[in-house]
Amino acid sequence: MNGDLTMSISRREFTRIGCRVIIGAAAGTAIIESIVKNSLASEDKKGEYDWNEHYWGFVVDTTKCIGCGRCANACKLENHVPFDEHLYRTWVERYRVLKKEEVKIDSPNGGIDGFTNDIPKEDIKKAFYVPKLCNHCDHPPCVQVCPVGATYLTEDGVVLIDYDYCIGCRYCIQGCPYGARYFLAEETPHHKPHSVLGGGVADKCTWCYHRITKGLLPACVQACPAGARIFGDLKDPDSAVNKILDKERINVLKPDLGTRPKAYYIGLDREVR
Amino acid sequence: MQPHIKRAFTLLAIAIIVFIVIRSLVVPDSFGQYGWYRGDSVVDNRNFPVEYAGSASCGEENCHKTLYSIWEDSRHKTVNCETCHGPSEKHVSNVRIMPQPANESRDFCGLCHFRQTARPEDFSQIDPETHGQNLRCAYCHNPHKPWFV
Numbered sequence: 001m002n003g004d005l006t007m008s009i010s011r012r013e014f015t016r017i018g019c020r021v022i023i024g025a026a027a028g029t030a031i032i033e034s035i036v037k038n039s040l041a042s043e044d045k046k047g048e049y050d051w052n053e054h055y056w057g058f059v060v061d062t063t064k065c066i067g068c069g070r071c072a073n074a075c076k077l078e079n080h081v082p083f084d085e086h087l088y089r090t091w092v093e094r095y096r097v098l099k100k101e102e103v104k105i106d107s108p109n110g111g112i113d114g115f116t117n118d119i120p121k122e123d124i125k126k127a128f129y130v131p132k133l134c135n136h137c138d139h140p141p142c143v144q145v146c147p148v149g150a151t152y153l154t155e156d157g158v159v160l161i162d163y164d165y166c167i168g169c170r171y172c173i174q175g176c177p178y179g180a181r182y183f184l185a186e187e188t189p190h191h192k193p194h195s196v197l198g199g200g201v202a203d204k205c206t207w208c209y210h211r212i213t214k215g216l217l218p219a220c221v222q223a224c225p226a227g228a229r230i231f232g233d234l235k236d237p238d239s240a241v242n243k244i245l246d247k248e249r250i251n252v253l254k255p256d257l258g259t260r261p262k263a264y265y266i267g268l269d270r271e272v273r
Numbered sequence: 274m275q276p277h278i279k280r281a282f283t284l285l286a287i288a289i290i291v292f293i294v295i296r297s298l299v300v301p302d303s304f305g306q307y308g309w310y311r312g313d314s315v316v317d318n319r320n321f322p323v324e325y326a327g328s329a330s331c332g333e334e335n336c337h338k339t340l341y342s343i344w345e346d347s348r349h350k351t352v353n354c355e356t357c358h359g360p361s362e363k364h365v366s367n368v369r370i371m372p373q374p375a376n377e378s379r380d381f382c383g384l385c386h387f388r389q390t391a392r393p394e395d396f397s398q399i400d401p402e403t404h405g406q407n408l409r410c411a412y413c414h415n416p417h418k419p420w421f422v
Contacts, residue, residue: 009274014274049319051315063393064393066385066389066392066393066396067389067391067392068384068385069384070356070384074325074355074356074360077324077325077359077360078323078324078325078360079321094391095391096390096391114380114383114384114387115389115391117388117389117390119390121390124390127389127390127391128391129391129392149304149309149310149311150310150311150314151310152308152309152310152314153308154307154315155307160314160315160318161314161318162310162311162314162317163314163317164311164314164317165301165310165311165314189321189322190321206318209318209319209321210318210319210320210321210322210323211323211325213319214323216323216325216327217327219324219325219360222325222327222353222355222356223325223353223355223356224356225349225351225352225353225356225385226351226396227351
């Protein structure tokens with residue numbers, strides 16, 4: 001080895017210095033990151049809404065739903081979902097079990113324009129409406145599959161979308177077993193086409209996060225004339241939702257999938273999928 | 274140190290530095306603040322505009338107080354103002370901006386009140402073929418205080 005060009009250093013010493021450098025670098029970044037994160041967290045707590053104090057839940061009483069579709073209409077107006085496309089954050093399905101053991105399910109325009117009596121009453125064994133929306137699962141498959149972290153479960157139990165970060169790959173739309181997500185290609189006040197990819201984004205119900213964090217009810221709950229939609233805080237024992245969960249016999253959609261939905265249903269029929 | 278090992282270490286060091294520099298440029302500042310997502314996105318979601326003001330804001334400030342008190346005691350008290358009159362937050366913050374006029378057509382009332390097999394039976398429903406001779410519902414019924422004739 002040429003002593004003029006390189007430092008003469010023993011293998012032991014090289015390892016020792018190398019280890020110190022690596023440990024030092026790792027510890028340094030960890031300390032700096034923790035300081036930055038703590039300052040960010042303490043800044044956030046100054047806002048009046050503290051998401052650690054809430055955990056939102058939703059109850060749908062299918063026995064009360066009259067199928068007027070005002071929820072789906074109000075949702076589109078509140079969240080600027082285009083009316084000329086078949087995109088719904090919430091929609092009303094009609095189930096009709098016929099006497100010949102056949103089940104007819106329909107949801108024309110999400111129920112916004114109402115339903116038509118195209119099957120005579122004599123042929124129907126039973127019929128009912130089932131409003132659907134995002135279940136805001138505690139184990140959301142849509143969040144698991146997002147490759148860029150553009151959808152997430154918040155501390156207050158709502159699954160949200162980052163409209164600026166979504167690349168529009170549609171994987172979450174495939175991943176949702178409830179069909180609650182859709183692809184939004186148009187520009188709305190909530191999002192602009194992605195600057196890099198130019199395409200649309202995934203979209204879905206947010207339980208009107210911009211309303212509930214201001215102490216308002218979601219638009220669909222407020223619009224429902226029959227009281228079929230109940231929204232509240234699961235952490236508050238006196239909330240409207242907890243009063244029902246404590247008393248009524250409730251179920252969730254597709255419980256076998258282990259998604260742990262937080263949209264609970266009263267009067268859910270076995271035919272409802 | 275042998276030169277080929279030195280070269281390998283130099284390359285590795287450069288690769289690590291380049292990775293750290295690109296990562297710090299590409300990853301948004303608030304990414305990872307609360308979890309594997311952009312923390313600022315929560316604020317974005319919270320700041321979307323509110324369109325539905327709620328019925329209480331209609332009865333406030335003497336604006337529609339009389340109508341509000343009639344509606345409050347009626348059988349239609351479960352139907353909020355904006356369910357028929359449309360989103361009115363802009364009108365509440367600026368009275369010059371008028372909301373869409375309420376839909377007075379027979380079919381609009383029928384969304385709730387035309388007989389449907391799937392509807393709960395105890396809910397007030399009429400048969401549009403036999404009831405009302407195709408008149409507008411508001412011809413006989415006051416939508417703010419409905420009654421039975």
